[in-house]
Amino acid sequence: xxxxxxQSRGGNYxxxxxxxxxxxxxENGQTAVGIIGGNPLLVTGTMEEVAxxxxxx
Numbered sequence: 552x553x554x555x556x557x558q559s560r561g562g563n564y565x566x567x568x569x570x571x572x573x574x575x576x577x578e579n580g581q582t583a584v585g586i587i588g589g590n591p592l593l594v595t596g597t598m599e600e601v602a603x604x605x606x607x608x
Contacts, residue, residue, distance in 0.1 A: 555608040557584065557594040557601065564592055568608060574598045 553568040566586065573585035575598070582601045583591040594601060 553608065555605050557592065557604065558596070559592065559594045561593075564594065566592070568605065571605060574601055 554565045555568050555571070557564045557566055560581075566584065570587045570589075571584060572587045575583040575585070575591075577583045577593055580597060581593050581595055582598045584594055584601065585591050596604070
């Protein structure tokens with residue numbers, strides 16, 4: 552299992568990479584990260600920045 556660290560304004564997450572389903576641009580320079588079987592996470596950074604973190608992780 553591969554964990555990806557994602558930062559949020561309310562706290563940080565460690566997300567299992569295989570559980571990420573989609574990315575969507577949100578307000579205030581944030582990105583919504585869709586999680587399989589769960590609610591989306593709101594994380595800091597643009598969609599491109601978050602995608603880069605996920606792909607590098």
